[in-house]
Amino acid sequence: MLRSCTAGLRSLWALRGRREGAPRLSTDLQPARRLFSTEKAVHKDWALPNPSWSKDLKLLFDQFMKKCEDGSWERLPSYKHTCTQKNEDFKTYFLDPQLVEEGLSQAQLFTRGFEDGLGFEYVIFNNNDEKRTVCLFQGGPYLQGIPGFLHGGAIATMIDVALGSCAAVSGGAIMTANLNINFKRPVPLCSVVVVNSQLDKLEGRKLFVSCNIRSVDEKTLYSEATGLFIKLDPKKKFNIKEFHSSLRKAAPPLEEAVVSSPALVIHC
Numbered sequence: 673m674l675r676s677c678t679a680g681l682r683s684l685w686a687l688r689g690r691r692e693g694a695p696r697l698s699t700d701l702q703p704a705r706r707l708f709s710t711e712k713a714v715h716k717d718w719a720l721p722n723p724s725w726s727k728d729l730k731l732l733f734d735q736f737m738k739k740c741e742d743g744s745w746e747r748l749p750s751y752k753h754t755c756t757q758k759n760e761d762f763k764t765y766f767l768d769p770q771l772v773e774e775g776l777s778q779a780q781l782f783t784r785g786f787e788d789g790l791g792f793e794y795v796i797f798n799n800n801d802e803k804r805t806v807c808l809f810q811g812g813p814y815l816q817g818i819p820g821f822l823h824g825g826a827i828a829t830m831i832d833v834a835l836g837s838c839a840a841v842s843g844g845a846i847m848t849a850n851l852n853i854n855f856k857r858p859v860p861l862c863s864v865v866v867v868n869s870q871l872d873k874l875e876g877r878k879l880f881v882s883c884n885i886r887s888v889d890e891k892t893l894y895s896e897a898t899g900l901f902i903k904l905d906p907k908k909k910f911n912i913k914e915f916h917s918s919l920r921k922a923a924p925p926l927e928e929a930v931v932s933s934p935a936l937v938i939h940c
C-alpha cells in the first residue's frame with residue numbers, strides 16, 4: 673500500500689517535471705522524503721509568498737502587509753505541523769500523548785500538504801477590532817473539480833479554514849459544528865479570490881460567523897457561507913482510547929459486516 677502510494681507520487685512527480693506551465697517545484701527533494709520534515713520545516717511559516725504566487729496574490733499580500741504597519745491588521749502565521757499554542761490546546765483535549773509520539777508524528781495540516789502552487793496557497797489577515805478576517809486564496813491545479821474550475825470540496829475546505837480562523841481569533845480552541853455554503857459561480861482554477869469573514873455573534877461557547885468569496889476586482893460573488901463554531905469545553909475532554917474500544921465493541925470487524933449484510937447503506 674505504502675509502496676504503491678510512493679510509486680504514484682513518483683510518477684506524478686515525473687509527469688509534472690515534463691508538463692509545460694506546471695508550477696515549479698521549490699526543491700529537488702523527492703516528495704516522499706519531503707513528508708518527513710526536518711526541524712526547520714516544522715517551524716516554517718507557510719503564509720508567506722513563494723514563487724508560485726501570481727501577481728494578483730503578491731499585490732494583495734503587499735497591500736495587506738501595509739495595512740499591518742499601524743497595527744490595525746495582523747497576518748496570521750500558518751504551520752504545517754503543530755507548533756502553536758492553539759494546537760497544543762487541541763492535543764490536550766483529544767490525544768493520548770503516547771499516540772502523538774507513535775502515530776501522529778507525520779500528521780500535517782491538510783491545506784498545507786501540497787507542493788508549492790499545486791494546492792492551497794493562502795494567507796489570512798485579521799482585524800481584531802472589527803472581528804473580521806480576509807483570506808487571500810489561490811487554488812492550484814490539484815484542486816480541480818469540473819475541468820478548469822475548483823472542486824466544491826476544496827472551496828468548502830477553504831471556507832472552513834477562513835471561517836475557523838476568524839472564530840479561533842476570538843474563541844481559541846474551536847471546532848466546526850455547522851457549515852452552510854451557497855455556491856453561486858464556479859471559481860476558475862489558479863485564480864485568486866478573496867474570502868471576507870466576520871464574527872456575527874458570540875453566544876456562550878457558540879461563535880456564529882459568515883463569509884463571502886469574491887474575485888479580486890470584487891465584481892464576481894463566487895460563494896457565500898455561514899458557520900457555527902463551538903469553543904471546546906475543557907470539562908468534556910475526549911478520550912480517544914475509550915472511543916476506539918467502544919467502537920470495537922459496538923461494531924463487528926468490516927469483513928464480518930460485509931459478509932453478513934446484503935447491502936451497506938451509507939448515510940451522510
Ligand SMILES: CCCCCCCC(=O)SCCNC(=O)CCNC(=O)[C@H](O)C(C)(C)COP(=O)(O)OP(=O)(O)OC[C@H]1O[C@@H](n2cnc3c(N)ncnc32)[C@H](O)[C@@H]1OP(=O)(O)O
Nearest residue numbers: 832833836837840847848849850876878900902904905908
Ligand atoms: C485555525 C484553523 C481553522 C481550522 C478549521 C478546521 C476546523 C475543522 O475542520 S474541525 C473538524 C470538523 N468538525 C468536527 O469534527 C466537530 C465534530 N463535533 C464535535 O466534536 C462536537 O459536536 C462539538 C465539539 C462541535 C460540540 O460538542 P460539545 O462541546 O459537546 O458541545 P454541545 O454541548 O453539544 O453544544 C454546545 C452548544 O452548541 C450547539 N450545537 C452544537 N452543534 C451544533 C450544530 N451542529 N448545529 C447547531 N447547534 C449546535 C448545542 O445545541 C449547544 O447549544 P446550547 O449551549 O445553546 O445548548
